[in-house]
Amino acid sequence: MPITILPGSYCGIAPPPELALRSWNLDPVLLAVMAVGWLTVRHRPGGTPAMLVLLVVFVSPLCAMSVGLFSARVVHHVLLVAVAAPLLAAALPLRASSMGLNFTISTALLWLWHLPAAYDLALRDIGVYWIMQISLLGSATLFWGAVLSHRASAQTILWSLAGLIQMGMLGAILTFAPEPLYQAHQLAPLAWGMRPLTDQQLGGLIMWVPAMIPYAAIIAIQARRSWRLAATA
Numbered sequence: 001m002p003i004t005i006l007p008g009s010y011c012g013i014a015p016p017p018e019l020a021l022r023s024w025n026l027d028p029v030l031l032a033v034m035a036v037g038w039l040t041v042r043h044r045p046g047g048t049p050a051m052l053v054l055l056v057v058f059v060s061p062l063c064a065m066s067v068g069l070f071s072a073r074v075v076h077h078v079l080l081v082a083v084a085a086p087l088l089a090a091a092l093p094l095r096a097s098s099m100g101l102n103f104t105i106s107t108a109l110l111w112l113w114h115l116p117a118a119y120d121l122a123l124r125d126i127g128v129y130w131i132m133q134i135s136l137l138g139s140a141t142l143f144w145g146a147v148l149s150h151r152a153s154a155q156t157i158l159w160s161l162a163g164l165i166q167m168g169m170l171g172a173i174l175t176f177a178p179e180p181l182y183q184a185h186q187l188a189p190l191a192w193g194m195r196p197l198t199d200q201q202l203g204g205l206i207m208w209v210p211a212m213i214p215y216a217a218i219i220a221i222q223a224r225r226s227w228r229l230a231a232t233a
Helices: 017-022 028-041 047-058 062-068 070-091 099-112 116-124 126-149 154-176 196-208 212-232
Strands: none
Touching: 028 047, 047 062, 047 070, 062 070, 070 099, 070 126, 070 196, 070 212, 099 126, 099 154, 116 126, 126 154, 126 212, 154 196, 154 212
């Protein structure tokens, strides 16, 4: 059954475990926007995979689960900034721009939206929720666009590594926080057999370790391309 969209949280009410996998978001406006996006980028490298990732983020049961579980919200954000964003950057005709500036903006926004006050507000207000989503995806896409639009080199590898490090640092802070930080996730984890702090620690670990895999993959691709360029020079 589709989830009900209610004021205060775009993805509706956090489902209990027995209903989680049936909690799809079938918002017609969202689906229309996703369809237009797919038609725009479907013939470009990375375009269709990027839209499939966004379907997982906003349409699949992950959307509803992320209302209640911080760990699910972390998966949501990681897919947004570390998977969908580089795929969109590869699909869109972005011009070369400052990697340092775009890294600073995207990192500042990621950390800002994980401050408790900003985070809880985004889950209470649909308008703020979409500001969060668009700013995270947009700034990350511009960062990856800046990286991918430059010739593979030590500089592009270092900026990608900086992205990996800042994600890991934020994950470590959340993992070792001594108490739950977010009011939005004080009750739902209990239905899943977790204390709120345990859910937060799990989210921090996801951001600290698995979230680094996309960054590491991009770094490996860049290193290979840089080596090939050096070999043919």
